[in-house]
Structure formats: structure tokens, C-alpha cells
Amino acid sequence: MKKKDKVKSGIRMAVGLLLTVCMIFAGALLGGAMKAEAVAPTIDFTKTDGSITIHKYEYNGTGGEQGTGQESDKNKVPTTGDDAATELEDVEFTLYKVKDADALKAIYQGISADAMPELSTYWNSTDEKLTSAGEALSKISAKKTGSNGEVKFDNLPVGIYLVVETDVPPNVTKKSAFLVSIPTTINENDWLYDVHVFPKNATTYGKKVTLLKKGKDGTTETDLNGVTFVLQRKKVEKGEDNKDIVTWEPVTVTGKGDPVTLTTANGKIEVSDLPPGTYRFMETGIGDNTGYIADLSKAYEFVVNENGKIEKSDDDDDDSYIKINADGSAEITVINHKPDVDKKVKDKDGNWVQEADYSVGDTISYQIAIKVPENIAKLKTFKVQDTPNGIEYKSGTLKVYEAAADGNMDATKEITAGYTVTEGTPTNGFTVEFTLIPTPGKITDYAGKTICITYNAVLTDGAVVNAGNTNTVKLIYSNQIKPEDSEDEEPPSEDEIEDSTVVYTFQLDITKNGKTDSGEEPLQGVTFDLYKETTDADTDKIADADAKAAGLDTSKKWKKINSAALETDENGKISVEGLAKGIYYLVETQTNDGYNLLSKPIKVELTTKYKTDFKDTYTDDNGVIIKHEVEVKEDGTSITQEIKVNDGNNVVDTVTILNTKGFTLPTTGGAGGFLFAVVGCVVMIVGIILFKGTKKKPESE
Numbered sequence: 001m002k003k004k005d006k007v008k009s010g011i012r013m014a015v016g017l018l019l020t021v022c023m024i025f026a027g028a029l030l031g032g033a034m035k036a037e038a039v040a041p042t043i044d045f046t047k048t049d050g051s052i053t054i055h056k057y058e059y060n061g062t063g064g065e066q067g068t069g070q071e072s073d074k075n076k077v078p079t080t081g082d083d084a085a086t087e088l089e090d091v092e093f094t095l096y097k098v099k100d101a102d103a104l105k106a107i108y109q110g111i112s113a114d115a116m117p118e119l120s121t122y123w124n125s126t127d128e129k130l131t132s133a134g135e136a137l138s139k140i141s142a143k144k145t146g147s148n149g150e151v152k153f154d155n156l157p158v159g160i161y162l163v164v165e166t167d168v169p170p171n172v173t174k175k176s177a178f179l180v181s182i183p184t185t186i187n188e189n190d191w192l193y194d195v196h197v198f199p200k201n202a203t204t205y206g207k208k209v210t211l212l213k214k215g216k217d218g219t220t221e222t223d224l225n226g227v228t229f230v231l232q233r234k235k236v237e238k239g240e241d242n243k244d245i246v247t248w249e250p251v252t253v254t255g256k257g258d259p260v261t262l263t264t265a266n267g268k269i270e271v272s273d274l275p276p277g278t279y280r281f282m283e284t285g286i287g288d289n290t291g292y293i294a295d296l297s298k299a300y301e302f303v304v305n306e307n308g309k310i311e312k313s314d315d316d317d318d319d320s321y322i323k324i325n326a327d328g329s330a331e332i333t334v335i336n337h338k339p340d341v342d343k344k345v346k347d348k349d350g351n352w353v354q355e356a357d358y359s360v361g362d363t364i365s366y367q368i369a370i371k372v373p374e375n376i377a378k379l380k381t382f383k384v385q386d387t388p389n390g391i392e393y394k395s396g397t398l399k400v401y402e403a404a405a406d407g408n409m410d411a412t413k414e415i416t417a418g419y420t421v422t423e424g425t426p427t428n429g430f431t432v433e434f435t436l437i438p439t440p441g442k443i444t445d446y447a448g449k450t451i452c453i454t455y456n457a458v459l460t461d462g463a464v465v466n467a468g469n470t471n472t473v474k475l476i477y478s479n480q481i482k483p484e485d486s487e488d489e490e491p492p493s494e495d496e497i498e499d500s501t502v503v504y505t506f507q508l509d510i511t512k513n514g515k516t517d518s519g520e521e522p523l524q525g526v527t528f529d530l531y532k533e534t535t536d537a538d539t540d541k542i543a544d545a546d547a548k549a550a551g552l553d554t555s556k557k558w559k560k561i562n563s564a565a566l567e568t569d570e571n572g573k574i575s576v577e578g579l580a581k582g583i584y585y586l587v588e589t590q591t592n593d594g595y596n597l598l599s600k601p602i603k604v605e606l607t608t609k610y611k612t613d614f615k616d617t618y619t620d621d622n623g624v625i626i627k628h629e630v631e632v633k634e635d636g637t638s639i640t641q642e643i644k645v646n647d648g649n650n651v652v653d654t655v656t657i658l659n660t661k662g663f664t665l666p667t668t669g670g671a672g673g674f675l676f677a678v679v680g681c682v683v684m685i686v687g688i689i690l691f692k693g694t695k696k697k698p699e700s701e
Contacts, residue, residue, distance in 0.1 A: 043108070043158070043183060043191055045101045050182035050193040051154040052161065054093055056145045057085040058172075059200035069184045071196045085200060087149025092167035095153050096137040098122065098179065099160040122162050123177040134162065142166060158182055163197075170233065170275030171203040171255035173306050205255050206274035206304035207329040211281055213264040215292050217338040218371045218450075223267025224336060226287030231260055231271065234278035248280065263287075276304045278313055281332065286479070291495055292336040293373060297483040300332050337373035341384070341475035344369070345501040348580065352409070355468070355610065357504040358459045359561070360578030364391060364503060367409055368453040368473050376436070377444045379478040380492050383433040384453060387426045390469030391457040391503065395423055398430060403450035415451065418442025430455070459505060465577045468502040468610070506581065506606050510566070510574040511656040514595055520658065522572025527565040527590040530576060531601070533583065534559040550587045551600050558585075565589065581606045586655070604655050 055074060061083030065076040077085050098117050099107070106112035119125075122134035130137075144167070145151045153161075159182060165175040176199055183191035215224045232248035239245040253259055254273040262269055269281075280301040286294040300321055301313035309328030312319045323331045344352035346365040358364055368384060376382060386393075398421055401412035418441030422431045432453060435441025443451075463469050479495035510528065513520040531550065534541050534557050541557045548554050561584070566574045585601040 043105075045105045045158050047183075047193055048155065048157040050156040050158060051152055051195070052095070052156065052163065052180050052182070053150065053152045053194070053196045054145065054163065055196065055198045056088045056091045056093075056149045056151070057198065057200045058088045058203045059083065059085040060202050061085070067196075067198055068186060069192050069195045069197070070186065073196060073198055077198060087145075087147070088169065088172075088201060089145055089147050089149060090167075090169055091145045091149075091151075091165060091172070091201075092142055093145075093151055093153075094142040094164050094166045095140040096122070096134070096162040096164065097140060097159055098137060098162050101158040104159055104181070117160060117179065119162075119177065119179055123164065125177070128175045130164065134164075137162060156182055158193075165199075165201075168201065169203075169255065170277050171205060172201045173204050173276060174202065176201065203255065204276050204304075204306055204308045206272065206276070206308050207310050207327065208270060208272040209274070209279075209302060209310055209329065210331045211264070211269040211271075211300070212331055212333045213267050213269070214333060214335045215289060215338060216335050216374070217291075217340060221335075223264075224287070224289050224292070225264050225267060227264045227283065227289065227336070228285040228287065229262045229264075229269060229281045230284050231262055232280050232282065234280070251279070274304050276306050276308070278303050278315070280313075281334070283334065286336060289336065291479075291497060292338045293375065293379070293477075293479050293481065293495075294336065295375060295378070295481045297378070297481050298334075300334060302330060302332065335374075337375050339373045339382075339475060339477055339497065340371040341473055341497050341499050342369040343367070343471070343473045343499040343501050345471075345503060348582075355502040355504065357506065357580045357610070359580040360459050360461055360463060360505060362459050362580065363394070364457050364459060366455055366457060366471070366501065368499075369403070369409060370451050370453070370475060372443065372446045372449055372451060373477075374448040375481065376447045377440050378481045379436050381476060381478045381494055382436055382443065383431060383476050385426055385431045385474045385476065386429045386455075387472050387474075388429050388457055389471050390460060390463035390505075391471060392460050393423070393429055394456045394458060397454075397456040398432070399454050400432070401452050401454065402446060403452055409452045409454075412452065415442060415446075418444075459503060459578070461578070463503070463505050463578060465505055465507045466608075468504045470500050470502050472498055472500045474498050502610075504581075504608075504610055505578045506608055508576045508579055508584070508604065508606065508655065510568070510576070510586065512568045512572040512574070513656065513658050514592065515658055522568070522570070523592050523595070524568055524570045524572060525590075526568045526572070526588065526592060528562075528567075528574065529587045529589055530561040530566060531558045531585045531587060532561055533557065552585060552587075579606060581608060586657070588657070598657070602655070602657060 053071070055077075057077060059078070061078055061081070065073075067073045067076070079085065103112065103114070107114055107116065120131075122131055122137065123129075124131050140156075140161075141153065143151045143153065161180045161182065162177065163180055164177040165172075168175055178197070178199065180195055180197060182195060183193045184195055186192050211229065213224045213227050215222045231251040233251050235247045235249050237245045237247070251260060251274070254271070255275040256273045258273065260271055264287075278301065280299040282299055283294055283296055286292050299316070301316045301319075302322060303311040303313050305311050307328070310324060310330035312322055312324065321333050323333070325331070344354065344367045345356045346367070347353050347356035348358075352367055356364075366386075368386065370384065373379075400415040400419060401409065402415055403409055404412050419432050419434045422433070423429075425431045434443040436443065457471075459469075475497045476494055477497075478492040480492040482492055508530075512523045512526045514523045529550065531542075531552060536557050538557065538559055540559050542560055544554050547556075547558050550558075552558050561579070562576070566576065568574050582605070584604045584606065586604055587601045588598040591597050
């Protein structure tokens with residue numbers, strides 16, 4: 001062989017060895033199957049039907065063997081153990097041409113001084129992007145792996161190609177790129193035009209994130225079930241002017257393909273194995289948890305870092321809801337708030353209770369306590385409507401207070417701003433509407449606190465006797481908080497919470513009988529006055545002289561209940577309605593001829609017991625209403641017999657009064673008096689005569 005031929009042969013050998021080294025390096029670095037040995041003279045540079053088949057795997061192990069470019073290399077992929085390789089779907093590969101057949105032939109034959117290409121010329125592995133030289137390459141096409149993790153680029157002419165992962169699942173922490181030569185050598189005399197490569201990606205899966213769902217009513221927290229959420233992953237893309245466009249994509253499966261359940265059970269939602277990225281939970285529905293406010297505007301963000309640990313999001317200024325555990329897992333606490341309303345009536349002893357009894361015309365004090373939700377400033381509606389029944393609201397008596405720290409409503413500070421009062425809506429009642437957004441009012445200063453409304457009312461003649469008069473308050477409020485950018489034109493839905501009090505007033509039936517030789521008969525036309533003890537401050541109290549004339553204890557103060565005389569009908573009956581429980585005194589003021597007036601007032605005690613379950617049934621602890629029937633004897637004494645009745649609408653205290661006949665005495669200053677005087681004189685004269693006639697005469701006579 002001539003010296004010149006030996007030189008050319010040496011150059012070809014050197015080029016072949018360089019190509020072999022590059023292909024081995026690319027295959028070792030990226031899992032590809034490029035094996036180049038000494039260039040054989042049998043390469044067909046005119047072939048145009050070559051192919052690159054990519055078998056993409058998720059693999060977090062350290063094993064595996066060097067590929068050869070053959071399909072049989074699949075047998076070398078680790079398929080057992082905790083770190084077994086699994087096919088990876090939806091990985092997008094983009095194919096670029098680096099060298100065509102002529103350029104490759106020139107390099108092989110030593111015609112060109114160009115060296116074999118290096119990956120770093122076209123791909124920046126640190127930033128995971130193409131270099132400027134890579135961007136100048138001719139793009140052939142982009143394809144994604146199927147469910148078997150495979151994708152094939154076919155009908156490829158001889159040349160050198162750059163394969164780049166341009167889109168990967170979120171759990172893939174690093175994109176890869178590699179060079180492939182068509183053909184590639186199997187051995188010294190064999191060339192492979194259909195190349196199979198088996199690149200692998202390391203993946204990361206997030207630690208467990210536990211969402212704890214709580215309902216808060218005042219200070220009481222309860223686990224809420226059936227609340228629904230959506231889990232979203234942050235996606236950032238470049239838009240016009242190279243500005244970031246942020247969107248949130250729903251997540252339905254984890255990085256391992258397991259379905260994500262987003263409805264609370266036992267007050268929890270648990271999600272794990274999420275790929276790295278930024279996520280957020282958004283509430284979508286409160287379920288059957290009536291009364292709670294669904295905050296559809298609040299995002300609960302967290303980050304899964306490249307190590308799978310959970311971190312707080314830098315984008316959320318308020319991240320108090322998230323707790324990071326030592327092992328990298330996290331707990332997110334989401335609270336739904338629920339306001340409440342509690343209505344009370346003041347009884348005659350000054351206590352705030354659920355039920356009380358009063359007489360018609362009495363002034364009654366009411367109190368409405370409202371637990372203000374902590375997210376009050378986000379609501380669109382927050383108002384109170386009070387509907388009286390059997391009472392008349394006293395205009396101008398309504399006041400709003402802040403509850404004292406100890407919960408005492410009587411020692412509170414008045415709130416004078418941040419609400420409007422509309423009287424007469426509902427009928428004979430009022431509405432208090434609190435000022436909220438878009439201009440927050442004073443009510444927002446009491447978020448998480450208790451305020452109360454007090455007012456007075458008068459029990460009217462229209463009050464229901466015996467069965468109770470229910471007065472109901474409604475707290476009406478938004479039960480949804482929508483995002484500010486919501487395009488939904490429908491206003492947030494509303495909820496109502498009600499509470500009631502009952503005021504009782506009772507009836508006294510009086511039966512007046514007269515005692516005769518043959519028994520008893522009803523007396524018509526007998527009149528009475530009814531009195532009740534009161535205080536010195538009562539402007540309606542009677543004078544002490546009037547109390548003395550009625551036979552009442554003048555050491556006490558008294559109020560006359562009836563404005564006109566109470567007069568018995570043909571059946572000897574009188575009914576007095578609208579009386580509170582307590583002790584009363586009946587004073588008989590006129591009776592029938594031949595009967596004596598009662599010598600002293602009759603004590604009558606209304607002792608009906610009541611207990612309300614606020615379901616239109618009024619019972620005591622034993623399931624019945626109890627009344628007392630009073631029978632008054634001739635001497636003014638009485639006996640009490642307890643009678644239980646099941647009819648809650650017919651509870652009447654009764655008293656039977658018996659009058660007896662006596663001597664008919666003449667009227668002072670009348671003709672009867674003159675006759676008695678004449679008869680008396682005659683009797684006196686006759687007596688004197690008789691007396692003198694019986695005297696002994698002297699013996700001389």
C-alpha cells in the first residue's frame with residue numbers, strides 16, 4: 001500500500017473511532033442505544049426509511065445495562081423490585097436533524113474537517129433548553145409516547161439526529177436530550193437503520209397532604225363531611241411580550257395515576273404522590289352542612305418540591321392554614337363559619353328565658369343574641385328580621401350592643417353605626433340590616449364576636465290565650481362567598497337561622513252560685529273587681545284608701561286589673577282573659593238581694609305550668625300542661641286540686657264562689673225605723689203601767 005493510501009486509511013479509521021466514542025457517550029449518558037465501531041464500507045447513504053423508536057420509562061433505580069440500539073434491549077430493562085422501571089405515557093419528544101447523509105459521509109470518509117457533533121453544542125442540560133445552535137436546527141416533528149411508553153419516528157434518511165424531551169409529566173424532575181445516528185453499528189460488519197433507544201427519567205412524588213375540614217359555630221368546631229373541593233395545579237406559559245400567563249388545571253389523578261377523591265370523609269381529604277409543582281384546594285360545595293358559609297373564593301395553596309416534600313407557597317401572604325410536618329408532609333385546615341341567633345324574653349323575675357307569661361297591656365323586653373362569623377366582611381347579606389305575634393313592637397326602643405367578655409348582655413357597649421333599622425317590616429316588626437361590602441360597616445369590627453339587639457313590645461288584646469304566643473327572629477345571610485372575578489351574575493344564595501320565644505297569657509273563669517234550701521243556683525248580675533299586688537313605682541297602683549275600702553292589705557301596693565266591673569251572666573259566669581300567672585284577689589262589690597256580700601277578698605292563684613318545645617306543642621316535663629282549679633268556700637277559704645289536661649289549647653283556671661242567704665235587715669232612716677220606734681214606746685208604756693199596778697198599796701188604804 002502506498003504511503004498516501006495509508007494516510008487516507010488512517011484518517012478514515014480515526015473518524016470512525018471518533019464517531020464510535022460519541023455514540024457510546026450519548027448512549028451511556030441518556031440511556032440511548034448508539035453503538036458505533038469501526039466504519040464498515042457497507043453503509044448505504046441513500047437509504048431514507050430508517051427509524052428511531054423510543055421506549056420511555058420511569059425509573060428511580062441505579063441498575064440497567066448499556067443499550068445496543070436493538071429492540072431486544074428491552075429485556076435489559078429492570079422490571080422487578082421497588083424501583084422497577086415502568087412505561088411513561090404522555091412524554092413529548094421533538095426530533096431535530098443535526099447532520100444529513102452527505103455531511104455524515106464526508107465526516108466518515110475524511111472529506112470534511114468537521115468533527116462528530118457533541119450534545120452540549122445543541123442542548124443546555126443545566127437550563128434544560130436548546131442552545132442557540134440547537135434552535136437553528138431543522139425541526140422534523142414532535143410526538144408523544146402512548147400508554148406503552150413508546151413513540152416512533154420513521155422514514156428517516158441517513159444522518160445524525162437530536163432527540164429532545166419537550167414536554168414531560170409533572171413528576172419528571174429533569175428533561176433529557178440525546179443524539180442518535182442512523183445507521184448505528186451493531187458490530188464491525190453490521191449496521192442498524194431501525195434504532196431502538198430506552199431513555200429513563202427519574203421521578204419525584206409528593207408526601208401526603210391532609211385537608212382537615214372544620215365547621216365553626218362560635219367557638220365550637222365540628223368535623224364536616226360531604227364537603228367538596230377541586231384540586232388544581234399551577235401552569236405558567238409565556239404570552240405576548242414574554243409575560244407569564246398563569247392558569248390552574250384540575251388534578252384528578254396522582255402522579256402514579258391513582259384517582260383523587262375530593263369529598264371530605266371523617267372531616268378529611270388525603271392526597272399523596274403528587275408530582276412537583278404548585279397546587280391549591282378550592283371549595284366547591286358545602287354538602288348537607290346547612291347553615292355553614294361556603295367560601296368559594298379562598299385558595300389553599302401548597303408546593304411539592306423536587307424532593308417530594310411539601311412547602312408553603314410564596315404567592316400566599318396568609319398561609320396560617322398550613323402546617324408542615326417534620327417528615328415533609330402537611331396538614332391544611334379549612335374552616336367554614338356558621339353564624340347563630342338566639343332569642344330570649346325577660347320574665348317577671350328579670351331573667352332572660354325562652355318562655356314567660358304576661359298580662360295583656362304589659363311591656364315585655366326581648367333580647368336577640370347574634371354570633372357574628374369571622375368572615376363577615378366577605379358576605380353580601382347579613383340582616384335580622386323579627387316577626388311579633390300577639391305583641392306590638394314599641395317603636396324607638398331597639399338598641400344594638402356588643403356582648404361583654406363574660407357574655408353578659410346586660411353589661412354591654414352600645415353600637416350606634418353600621419346598620420339600618422326599618423320598622424314595620426315584617427308586619428308589626430322590624431328589620432335590622434348590617435352594612436357590609438363593598439363598604440364595610442361597623443359590624444365588621446365584631447367578626448367572631450357576639451352582639452345583641454334589645455327591644456320592648458306590649459302584649460295586645462289579640463294575644464292568644466293559654467296556648468302561647470310565638471315570636472320568631474330570622475337571621476338572613478349569604479351562605480356563599482364567590483371569587484371577586486366570578487362571571488356568575490347570580491347573587492350568592494342565602495340561608496336563614498331562626499329562633500323563637502313564647503309568651504303565655506291565661507284565662508280565669510269565675511262561677512258565682514247562691515246557696516238555697518234546695519241546693520245551689522247561678523247568680524246573675526253579681527259584680528267583682530280583680531286586684532293584683534304591684535310596686536310603688538307602678539303608676540297604675542290604687543290609693544291606699546281604696547285598698548282599705550276593698551279589704552286589701554294596706555301595707556302593700558295594688559293594681560286594679562279590670563277597667564269595668566266584672567259582672568256574672570245568666571249562668572253565673574265571668575271570664576277574664578290575658579292574665580299572667582300569679583296571685584290575684586277577687587273583691588265582690590255587689591250581690592243579689594237576699595244574699596250577703598263576701599266579707600273579705602278571695603285569693604285566687606293562677607299556677608298553670610308550661611314548657612315549650614317550639615314545635616307548636618306546649619307541654620311540661622311530663623308531656624302535659626298542668627292547671628289548677630280553685631273552689632272557694634263560704635268562709636272564703638279554698639282548696640286546690642291539680643288537674644292534668646292534654647289539650648294545650650284549653651287551659652283555664654276556674655274559681656267557684658258560693659254566697660249564702662242571711663237576715664233581711666231594714667234600711668237605716670226608712671219607714672221601718674219609725675215603726676220600730678212607735679212599737680218601742682208602746683211597749684215601754686205598757687211596762688210602766690204593769691209595773692205600777694203590781695205595787696202594794698198602803699194598809700191605810
